[in-house]
Amino acid sequence: MFDNLDPVILARAQFAFTVSFHFIFPSFSIGLASYLMVLEALWLKTGQGVYANLFRYWLKIFAVVFGMGVVSGVVLSYQFGTNWSVFSTKAGPIIGPLMAYEVMTAFFLEAGFLGVMLFGINKVGKGLHFFATCMVALGTLISATWIIAVNSWMQTPAGFVVNAKGQFVAAGSWLPIIFTASFPYRLVHTVIAAYLTTAFVVGGVGAWHLLRDRSNPGARKMFSMAMWMAAIVTPIQILAGDAHGLNTLEHQPAKVLAMEGHYEPSPNGASLILFGLPSNKDAAVRYKIEVPYLGSLILKHDPTAPLPGLSDFPRDQWPPVPIVFWSFRIMVGLGFAMLGLGLWSLLARFRGKLYDWPWLHRASVAFGPAGFVAVIAGWVTTEVGRQPFTIYGLLRTAESSSPLAAPAVAVSLIAFVVVYFAAFGAGTYYLLRLMAKPPEAREKEPPKVPQRAAGITPAAAGAQLTAGE
Amino acid sequence: MSIDLTIVWAAIIGFAVMAYVVMDGFDLGIGILFPTLAVGEERDQAMNSIAPVWDGNETWLVMGGGGLLAAFPLAYAIILPATYPLMIAMLLGLVFRGVAFEFRWRDSRHRALWDVAFWLGSLVAAFAQGVTLGAILQGIHVENDAYAGGWLDWLSPFSVLTGISVVVGYGLLGATWLIWKTEGTSQRHARRAAFWLGAGTLAALGAVSAATPFLDYDYWRRWFTMPNVLATAQVPLLVVICAVTFFWSLKQGRERLPFLMSLALFLLSFIGLGISIYPYAVPRAITIWDAAAPPQSQSFMLVGALIIIPLILAYTAWAYWVFRGKVGTAGYH
Numbered sequence: 001m002f003d004n005l006d007p008v009i010l011a012r013a014q015f016a017f018t019v020s021f022h023f024i025f026p027s028f029s030i031g032l033a034s035y036l037m038v039l040e041a042l043w044l045k046t047g048q049g050v051y052a053n054l055f056r057y058w059l060k061i062f063a064v065v066f067g068m069g070v071v072s073g074v075v076l077s078y079q080f081g082t083n084w085s086v087f088s089t090k091a092g093p094i095i096g097p098l099m100a101y102e103v104m105t106a107f108f109l110e111a112g113f114l115g116v117m118l119f120g121i122n123k124v125g126k127g128l129h130f131f132a133t134c135m136v137a138l139g140t141l142i143s144a145t146w147i148i149a150v151n152s153w154m155q156t157p158a159g160f161v162v163n164a165k166g167q168f169v170a171a172g173s174w175l176p177i178i179f180t181a182s183f184p185y186r187l188v189h190t191v192i193a194a195y196l197t198t199a200f201v202v203g204g205v206g207a208w209h210l211l212r213d214r215s216n217p218g219a220r221k222m223f224s225m226a227m228w229m230a231a232i233v234t235p236i237q238i239l240a241g242d243a244h245g246l247n248t249l250e251h252q253p254a255k256v257l258a259m260e261g262h263y264e265p266s267p268n269g270a271s272l273i274l275f276g277l278p279s280n281k282d283a284a285v286r287y288k289i290e291v292p293y294l295g296s297l298i299l300k301h302d303p304t305a306p307l308p309g310l311s312d313f314p315r316d317q318w319p320p321v322p323i324v325f326w327s328f329r330i331m332v333g334l335g336f337a338m339l340g341l342g343l344w345s346l347l348a349r350f351r352g353k354l355y356d357w358p359w360l361h362r363a364s365v366a367f368g369p370a371g372f373v374a375v376i377a378g379w380v381t382t383e384v385g386r387q388p389f390t391i392y393g394l395l396r397t398a399e400s401s402s403p404l405a406a407p408a409v410a411v412s413l414i415a416f417v418v419v420y421f422a423a424f425g426a427g428t429y430y431l432l433r434l435m436a437k438p439p440e441a442r443e444k445e446p447p448k449v450p451q452r453a454a455g456i457t458p459a460a461a462g463a464q465l466t467a468g469e
Numbered sequence: 470m471s472i473d474l475t476i477v478w479a480a481i482i483g484f485a486v487m488a489y490v491v492m493d494g495f496d497l498g499i500g501i502l503f504p505t506l507a508v509g510e511e512r513d514q515a516m517n518s519i520a521p522v523w524d525g526n527e528t529w530l531v532m533g534g535g536g537l538l539a540a541f542p543l544a545y546a547i548i549l550p551a552t553y554p555l556m557i558a559m560l561l562g563l564v565f566r567g568v569a570f571e572f573r574w575r576d577s578r579h580r581a582l583w584d585v586a587f588w589l590g591s592l593v594a595a596f597a598q599g600v601t602l603g604a605i606l607q608g609i610h611v612e613n614d615a616y617a618g619g620w621l622d623w624l625s626p627f628s629v630l631t632g633i634s635v636v637v638g639y640g641l642l643g644a645t646w647l648i649w650k651t652e653g654t655s656q657r658h659a660r661r662a663a664f665w666l667g668a669g670t671l672a673a674l675g676a677v678s679a680a681t682p683f684l685d686y687d688y689w690r691r692w693f694t695m696p697n698v699l700a701t702a703q704v705p706l707l708v709v710i711c712a713v714t715f716f717w718s719l720k721q722g723r724e725r726l727p728f729l730m731s732l733a734l735f736l737l738s739f740i741g742l743g744i745s746i747y748p749y750a751v752p753r754a755i756t757i758w759d760a761a762a763p764p765q766s767q768s769f770m771l772v773g774a775l776i777i778i779p780l781i782l783a784y785t786a787w788a789y790w791v792f793r794g795k796v797g798t799a800g801y802h
Contacts, residue, residue: 071567081549092542100539115521170765408620412557
């Protein structure tokens with residue numbers, strides 16, 4: 001039935017699907033782990049019950065998100081082998097050790113302390129519990145560092161030689177392999193993105209409850225914290241993104257040209273194409289709306305600086321421009337909209353109306369999921385923009401795959417789609433249901449114990465769920 | 470330097486796989502036994518006994534897979550395509566059972582559904598792992614350092630036998646874990662299940678051991694020729710000792726010993742597999758030296774592994790210690 005399909009396209013679709021789905025969870029759990037750490041620290045420091053309440057509230061959500069992140073991540077560690085065995089054989093000696101370090105320094109750390117963080121509050125002291133929370137948060141950041149090192153090496157490979165078997169192996173020191181040219185930019189951009197994604201979810205949830213009850217102290221506190229993040233961190237992210245773009249122009253110019261939609265070189269300064277319909281077939285962007293000189297001003301910080309075009313590169317090295325062009329615009333558009341929301345909240349805050357402007361709250365609810373969309377759009381931009389290579393300029397995607405049988409890949413792709421939508425769809429529904437419950441003001445005074453997340457006695461869990469409905 | 474890093478890495482990967490098998494083995498085993506547990510308290514206790522540790526247990530699977538990619542990339546690149554549908558089935562099974570841990574508490578109306586997902590996911594994952602073991606033992610068709618067979622080559626009576634064996638064996642680990650961690654009715658049920666699962670595991674062990682030497686002349690020679698037999702005969706001897714101790718401890722009403730004896734049976738089986746396979750990474754096709762990553766990669770990882778793995782073991786042991794004792798009816802919270 002599937003024999004006439006191209007197995008490499010199917011394998012690419014499968015990887016794109018599983019990795020995109022997976023990254024939704026870490027981009028939330030990286031930020032949420034740090035947020036929980038901050039909440040617990042504030043609780044221990046000030047003894048204010050509101051922080052304990054918020055900690056307990058978001059811990060339940062974290063438990064669900066983290067579980068989904070783990071299981072969708074295990075899939076990825078095996079997909080390199082099932083679908084991309086040539087890539088695994090050739091790049092394994094370089095990326096394998098980096099990922100092994102990720103497992104050893106991050107995954108075990110998170111998993112080892114997660115049990116205590118979720119279930120151990122009555123088993124260990126407050127200080128040790130806080131330590132466990134910190135270790136989980138640290139683990140998420142270490143994990144991000146290693147996997148971004150892997151991805152960055154694939155984007156801007158360095159520090160390797162090719163051995164007699166055609167494998168990429170370390171030339172000497174491992175530092176140039178880990179700290180490649182794009183690594184610091186990508187790491188900063190990704191981690192800030194995770195923090196912003198979380199901030200907008202927290203802000204959205206806070207706003208949702210403010211719309212129902214402006215006096216809820218938990219909702220006020222989380223909304224205020226989230227809006228500080230939106231106002232302060234969004235501009236930093238835009239600057240980080242700009243620096244990342246300039247770095248990409250230096251090392252992967254074809255990707256930036258695809259993002260900008262420049263097929264032809266611009267010797268006298270490039271325009272900025274705002275919108276249009278790019279087509280690789282015609283090598284042109286139709287119906288484009290452009291601002292003259294602005295492209296060069298952004299990318300070169302000089303309005304008349306020349307910029308190459310994709311036609312300066314061999315045709316078989318062009319990424320699929322329409323996807324990259326549009327995913328980039330989605331990311332940037334959302335970034336500036338987030339900035340707008342952050343500024344709006346500052347205005348409200350300085351007028352003393354942060355909890356009183358319903359339209360600000362409605363906008364925040366609407367922007368609750370914006371971070372996820374922006375993160376996925378950003379990854380689509382950088383990953384599709386790397387095509388047609390898996391290791392940029394060195395190993396083509398078409399030459400990276402396993403000896404695949406189209407039926408096996410097609411059936412498994414369908415199975416992944418069905419299972420992910422069923423399992424993670426249910427998970428998303430449970431998350432929304434948890435978020436729809438207002439944070440309870442259960443603890444006014446410094447409490448002895450916060451309640452734990454999962455595995456509550458069935459009766460209590462049932463009662464809580466009913467209370468939330 | 471006289472130390473062969475390839476052997477060191479084979480030992481580390483072997484350790485990771487073994488750690489995975491016994492640790493995720495008992496929590497997958499609880500999943501396999503889930504339908505036999507009474508709805509309500511008994512199931513909740515069983516779930517609570519593994520909720521704080523299952524994530525760490527499963528991380529050893531990532532360590533095994535990631536470590537294989539890092540240390541023996543060629544073996545990784547051959548075994549995974551050769552067992553493609555099994556790997557996908559295992560991963561999807563793990564997805565279902567993994568989300569069930571949280572979901573069953575979040576949705577009391579559909580708890581029965583998530584309990585089924587937990588059982589089926591565990592069962593499929595365990596069976597797929599067992600069949601994969603059989604597929605590796607019976608040999609993989611390799612040409613030019615790549616998998617050259619079809620996508621259903623792994624399927625054979627032998628691999629189905631190993632699949633069933635692993636399911637029964639994990640069930641035994643799960644049941645004996647429950648003897649240790651629960652009391653009252655739950656413990657009584659677990660004890661009864663452990664008796665039959667113990668008998669089943671030994672029968673499966675016997676059947677697989679009897680069939681393996683006939684897969685290939687080499688396996689036969691390793692086990693039964695002089696002077697090898699003097700060393701290899703110790704394995705079945707120890708299996709008999711462990712089996713007798715296991716049934717005795719069960720009869721005596723001991724709480725921890727049945728689990729430890731089940732672990733010992735797994736360890737002995739693992740040593741037996743080592744005797745059959747070493748020094749191949751893919752039996753009869755690729756040795757560990759053929760498959761090994763270049764020395765730069767091996768030594769870079771070894772520096773970290775020697776420091777970090779003991780740390781991992783230390784805080785994992787601490788996490789288990791925090792949740793020591795019986796889970797109790799109200800859970801440990």
